[in-house]
Amino acid sequence: MFTLRAAVMWTVNDFPAYAMVSGWSTKGYMACPVCKEDVTSGWHAEKVCYLGHRRWLPWDHEWREKDKEFDGNTERRLRPREWSGDEILEQLNRLDFAPFGKTVSRTRPSTHLNWTHKPMFFELPYWSKLKLRHNLDVMHVEKNVFDTLVGTILDIEGKTKDTIKARLDLERMGIRRGLWMNRDSDKARRDLAFFSMKPNDKKEFLKFVSSVKFPDGYASNIARCVNVDGGKFTGLKSHDCHVFMQRLLPVGIRHLLPEDVVKPIMLLSRFFSQLTAKTLRRTDMFQLRHDIVQVLCKFEMIFPPAFFTSMMHVMVHLPEEALLAGPVNYRWMYPIERLLGELKKSVRNRAKPEGSIIEAWVQYESLTFCGMYLKDVETVFNRPQRNNDGGMRNEKLSVFAQSARPFGDPGRGESFSRNDMEVAHWFVLNNCDEIMAYLDEHEQMMKREHPSHLVARKHRELFPQWFLDSVNKLKSSNSPTYSDELYNLAFGPIRAELFSGCNVNGAKFLGAARDDKLCTQNSGVHVPGGGESTDIDFYGKLTTVVQLLYKDRYQVIMFKCRWFDTNPNRAGSVKIDHGVLSVNINRTWYDDDPYILANMAPQIVYLDDPKAGNGWKVVQKMDHRNVYDIPELDPSDNDVDNVADQRLESSMENDAETLRDTNVIQEPFQIEGVSSVEIPIQSITIDLGDLPRYDVAV
Template identity: 45%
Template sequence: MDKEWMRFPRESPEYMKGVFFFLNYAYNKGKPEGLEILCPCAQCHNASWKTGAIVFDHLIGNGFEKGYNVWDRHGEGLSPMDIDGDTDSEEDELDNIDELLNDRFRDVIQEECGVNNGLSDDAKKFYNLIEEASQELYPECKNFSTLSFTIRLYLLKCLHGWSNASFTSLLELLKEAMPLLNVPDSYNKTRGMIRDLGLDYSKIDACPNDCMLYWKDHNNDISCHVCGASRWIESTTESGQTEENKKEHKVSAKILRHFPLIPRLQRLFMCSETTTSLRWHHDDRSKDGKLRHPADGQAWKDFNGHHPEFARDSRNIRLGLASDGFNPFRAMNLKYSAWPVILIPYNFPPWLCMKAEYSMLPLLIPGRDSPGNNIDVYLQPLIEELKVLWNLGVETYDASTDQTFQMRAALLWTISDFPGYAMLSGWSTKGYMACPYCNYNTNSIYLSHSRKVCYMDHRVFLPMNHKYRSNSRDFNGEKEFRPPPDSLEGVEISEILETYNNVFGKKQKKISNGPWKKKSIFFELPYWKHNTLRHNLDVMHIEKNIFDSIIGTLLDIPRMTKDHGKARLDLQDMGIRKKLHPKEINQGKDIVFAKACFSMTTNEKSIFCGVLKNAKLPDGCASNISRCVQLGERKICGYKTHDAHIMLHYLLQVAIRSTMSNQVAHPLIRLCSFFRCLCKKVIDLKDLDILESEIAETPCQLETIFPPSFFDIMVHLPIHLVNEVRMGGPIQYRWMYSPERYLGKLKGYVRNKSHPEGSMAEGYIVEEGLILCARYLNSGVETRLNRMRRNSEKCHPYEVEGSYFFPYIGHPIGGKKKGEAIYLDRNSKNQAHCYILFNCDAVQKFMR
């Protein structure tokens, strides 16, 4: 049967006609239960009996279950060749190494190089791999070649964390036990073979003071033309004299590793497994007005409006850039900061685009110190490639159409923590004008006793007729009728910085230009000033800092609380909340501080900590939070960023409600609820309007409770997050969780601690080659692309038997065997029963 229509868009007439054909086939050839058949949609998974009309709606709305190409549940039998295990099925079980080499070295094949003369480096790699792929693993072996077996063996090493030495020992044992086995005899030879399947990288020398790169016109320079520092590390003898007798070997003082972006983007289209997914944002995305993907955001739509020619071809790539510094040595007491630059392609569907396997590492900026504002020096190679991809594009082969097209790419925005925001944007995130949205109109004051700048007066974001605007007693003693500050557009910023001359290098004297520290290198991109959303506020770090402030203040944890003696003196200087002012007793010898409305007794602190310690969370939702709660000392410490995310969203409200008065509990609960609603995967635009009005009022309520020292820049920034969601879509695509996990992956590549960046570069190249290989291996082989996670939603066929109230997703965790009974106590059974009543669609009509 012709089933090509199953690949068409679900709204197309061909697909709808095909669904009618499927229904007729199922009722005629299958075994329907009366008027019902099994629904093969992507949600029901052939686990629910539905009428034909309902099945039609499900297939139009959800599409067919992935992989259900043979309708064996609806009357279609397997072909004789499939049953007998004939040629086709045997070929499907083999690794497709020939197609792998064809896609990887397509350019080499098209050039038709000579056999011996004029071979490029890629051509030499190609012919070496062809030779390995043609060699039998052992005499008369039909299932594996030397190359395919080596790839599978190295894949196991990476999946299960074998050490390099153990891998070499395994190869030696295999050679000893099976002398005819044709495999490499060491880890280094195996890695070299896999490395040839990936793409290479280049090393660019840099000034040790971050002034310049030795490339292009300065490629042959031996010293920095800005500060005069030497390009090389000079080797000296014990007496301090330069060695002259030894063979000269120059070592670069600093090296930037550049992984060219263009060939990596081209390879996405050369692989038939990924080229179709790159058009998902245009062909298969739901367009019902809700925010599910960056393509649903206003920034994406504005970009299409400004550049209709670019938007005309859905294959053109939209990128997000993320960067952060990290210590690769797993030693917190050692100061070292390497800065990878990560690119995220947003063309992919939501379940792929944020995965590490689809992210790219174009630059690896070396440590030991953070580049700071000098990061623009290291971004130059990437910006040059982005200019080419925008202005001219590059000719690229599309495997899905078997044609070439002119591929273009554009950078939409950057992702970083708040200090990284300053490095990438050029706007200083410290001082009186730290907020990049409020810019020159940031409401800030300096607290002389706490020695910090606080950011208050959030009443400017309220409607003009709001009661808080005329309330002077509960705030700073003045009425507030100023309008909210206007944000600076990209064109305005470009005009402000048009004559600004960047000065880079650690030894160069910086010229102060107010809050601007430089003109960002991203403005060299022709489209950058027209981007609606250029730099993202990181919700991950904002949540962590706000949670730290709340917990430290409520539990009065030393060095974390915002309510201390200096904060009370600041209140006295400002002349507000006189009840909290310090009072002198014993003729001025002692000072007494009154209890604030958010202060808790010892018993209340025990209850508060007990709620967090005894909380039960789903497996994999967070780490063991109970270990972070110290009941004896009544404090919480040692939690990770994601733990703070979970506690802020789900647990903190319960603890606050159990111990706090309504005056304190209500605004804090509203703040927690705001973040929980903001982090939804699917967001309605109407909900954003409600969130925007709530977050404008919540900080004003907090201003009447907490001292000014509580309101650092992190407490102020949530006021702008709703607008960022409206512009860029759900925050899951624009926060630092995925880049931070990627940094942990790079940290695992470090083997030589003397050269951490070199280790990461070599590890990345090999991993990149393995990811490419994984797309051509037998579908039954476990790889990083299809490895079942601990909390996977996949299930085995025997797990779909039984009741059909719910779609069967997930699989049991642990060592439970099929058929082993699990008994619930009365309380757990009642909880499960209530969950079904409140969440089962079939029951909802009886509960109204």
């Protein structure tokens, strides 16, 4: 017997539920649950708005002295104070709340501020010691910020914050005369603001969005949500806004809005992109804490006060929460909303929704329990993923051990000549780590026997046969370095098969001819630079998947690609604008050497570049779900174990420091009347291989 204890770390909920679990109302003049009564708010355009973000600037910043550019006042106040859990608990204990239940409605006393009740979480002995008790939901914050921003710059009726009331509010405040109502005779007219797109520009932007394609499984078809004639978007979900904010908005607005408006929007897009990354660095979070203040202050100089809703304001607190709690992937509402959506689907009897959900959940838990004992039976928990690449192979040579699964008919007109096979095989030899010693030896031999300008050509022509002869010598001498795999590689491919697609690296790749007919884009490939002669990144499009077949059923999967010219020394090949990379797809290179190994190419997406014009594509690298780029140890280190130990010790020190910083109770608390029990345990073995996935639909 042993005592199992659990702790509630924090709560994850949307903004209305935040008020319920925290006890602080998220409405009214003090709606920010972090700033509390120290928030800067005011009545603008017949609603409460939240300004004053200059308070987070350094004390000597020049923007603090400006008045007309902001709300008409200079700013001398410091940033809002941070309340500790003990101070909040002490404040709550002094307040007298109405009893729970149906009572006579009464006005909340001013001494209660925005407190509505004392949360039950404070009954936990450690709750007041935590620095982060409730998470601001980044999913809904990003969605609402996107709706406000895009609705305003596109001047969408019902979505824009630049309304007649907002213009009249500017007149009342006596700031920004250029945005006041235009009064001709007896009529007042709201002219289009400088931060909103003109009708032709808006139509161009919507056409750009309607042409967008993303890889299979990455996002929904955002193009179908575009209403070009109506000048608006319909049916955008939270994840669509997430992708739009980080991927499409920075590309589409660069040439359609003034530079002073584009820069803060680009910075806001980068803010959300870095904040929602799988891995966070403390230095990046410190920079984001600075950047979001700059963005909000620039927005205060651009947009009317009605633009600043509570969701716009709480962005200033997101980097602080990331510093305390880490990546937002474990603290936002996406997995919760996904689970709730699956539970809603289980409702068959709409008159009894709770009972339907309970029955479905009992079935789910039963399947979960039984599935743990059915190792050889395919269940919903161990079913291969959507883009299954076949799993790991047991071959020793890296080129034979690829995890890739080709599929599909290549179509008519595809052929593979003997010369193509020689070119592909030469690439395989040059990218097999296990035979690098042979390549170096033969290259040195060619340097001794031939002039320098012929070395590369002779090395390529003579190495395959020389390598085969060398392996035959190893075989005849019974050398321990000989293996059948090495011989089959040296013998070369006996034939090739062509396919139109391939699953590799957790992604689905398709040839360009087939890919162009679909509403998804899976043909973009990217090979990072960093070789001995160049650090240029290579961008191209997959045309054909080639499977080289060797003796004894060994195989190598290769991609035949059309590579775009990215040589920075050639004008008109590459453009970088506001950090957005564009390539000219009308210029190609390496047409005589188009092959790469299938597992060498991360997937990328090409977007039309409306600023550069026809023939130019914006390059965007993709991060697929359940695919992680884990850094490897440097093979040059002699003592690998010591390096790992040092990293482990450093990680433990950082964890200990984090625990101290967050005031988490490190000593176990003793329950009165219950004596502690010590259990001697020699070893514990945990097998996680057969555990079911808990993100699977019911």
